[in-house]
Amino acid sequence: MIPITRLSIGEEEARAAADVVRSGWLMNGPQTAEFERLVAEYVGAEHAVAVSSCTTALHLGLVAAGVQPGDEVICPSFSFIATANAIRYVGATPVFVDVDPGTFNIDPELIEPAITERTTAILPVSQIGLPADIPAIMKIAARHGLTVVEDAAPSFGATVHGQRLGTLSDITCFSFDARKILTTGEGGMVTTDDGGVADRIRLLRAHAASVSTADRDRAGRVILETYPEVGFNYKITDIQAAIGVVQMGRVDEIVAERRRLGRRYDLLLDRVDGVVAPLVPEGFEHVYQSYNVRLETDRTQEQVMTDMLDLGVATRRIFAIHTQPAFRRPEQPDLPVTLEAADRTILLPLFVGLTNDEQDQVVDALGKCL
Ligand SMILES: Cc1ncc(COP(=O)(O)O)c(C=O)c1O
Incomplete structure (x- = not known):
């Protein structure tokens, strides 16, 4: 049987994961920071924030973009269910726009007619490895003051005019699940040049705690953290991140x-x-x-x-x-x-x-x- 995918993952990844297990620190820690550094450098983004999946990356991307309950977000329907689920998670309505008959990515010409006074973001999907026309979509977004949160789950490493996905849109979300270009089992990453967005996603992925667990652990004194808003537990583990670090070496x-x-x-x-x-x-x-x-x-x-x-x-x-x-x-x-x-x-x-x-x-x- 020829399967739809076979994992390209081996001894080196197994060793890296085992090293983390032996290290005594399994959650979001040094391997996560290294995975983020490698991804940011590779895509040329100022910031990369690792999360538990692309679905949670999209959710936090939409929150960081300021999408509110009752808003509309324009996206394609020809996609995986997570694209639209993430829009629902923030209480917004997905407004489905047709795709281009050649590329099967969202047709930029059809975006503008779908914009209403309730639209706050566009969520294009760079589907199955081929970038959507993000430059054209960014121009439309700029004309209407909208944020572009890109679902690039399947397209890590793809380029438009020589530039890798990851900085072309305001907020780009990648997946590292088992069928993706690189895999960490489950896993996701948000990349952006906006420091405010990155900080907000970092905060929200870990319960919005005022101080991270790692920082409290290292402080050598008692720090009583606070929770100023409702956050999420969307962290990646260091076991997954260590696998990602090895995969990045082969990207x-x-x-x-x-x-x-x-x-x-x-x-x-x-x-x-x-x-x-x-x-x-x-x-x-x-x-x-x-x-x-x-x-x-x-x-x-x-x-x-x-x-x-x-x-x-x-x-x-x-x-x-x-x-x-x-x-x-x-x-x-x-x-x-x-x-x-x-x-x-x-x-x-x-x-x-x-x-x-x-x-x-x-x-x-x-x-x-x-
Ligand atoms: C287009 C698209 N968006 C989002 C996702 C969700 O990714 P994850 O499984 O990392 O949550 C997938 C996964 O298959 C996908 O193909």
Whole structure:
């Protein structure tokens, strides 16, 4: 069976995690600080704050952006459920906007007509490894005084005109779950150039305590901390962060290999009828969390996915959030491109360690299914 992903994680990560266990300090500590330093340096951001997941990163990003209950936040529906859940966590309403038919990322042209006096933020998703058109979205946000909180969960290392995601939007959120570019098991990171935002997220991730546990521990005197507001427990552990530090040491190699595999799929699929490779606009660099193809066939997505599984290849799909029961409304938004994309695209396996033979098998299987 060729799985949708296979972890690229080994002895070095295991040793780093074990070292933390032996160190006697398991929570948010020196490894977390080092992981944050490495990520900030890599993406070129002033600040990186590690949290427990991208979902919690998005939640705190929206809080730090000042989004209030009753506000509207513009986002795509063609995404993972966490994108819209985070908007609900702050009591705001997700306003779903359609995606571009080529890139399947939010269509910037459709953002401005969706802005109302209740809109306070835009939450674009850099989906499956391909950056959304963040420069265009930032211009719209500036015209309307909105904050851009980017969901870049699957796109760590991707670039727009040579600049890595992480500083292009006001607040960028990454995921390090098991299927992502780098993994710490579960984990997330917020990057920003805004010191105020970073400080606020640091505070809120640890119960909004006036003094951190580590600082109290080091002080050598009694410090009675206070809790001036309601915070969250969204900390990452040092065990996870230590794995992240090792993964950061291999990030260039991981990103280069994912790009190589993406280009190889492009070439192989050129010879298969009924399937369209992902479009990567000029100036944008894809990091291929997975490889998203559009099917041009009479067969349904589910039939193709089932046949692929029978041939030993796991696939996945991205869905339309607004069609899920938790987000379905009597008056559904009109998102034809999203519905078509959710119905007609599937994700093929792409991970470091996928062999040429396995990749050939995936393409052969797809050819047979179509
Ligand atoms: C687009 C997108 N946003 C958010 C998330 C949530 O990330 P996490 O699992 O780290 O909370 C994911 C995870 O799959 C995702 O794909």
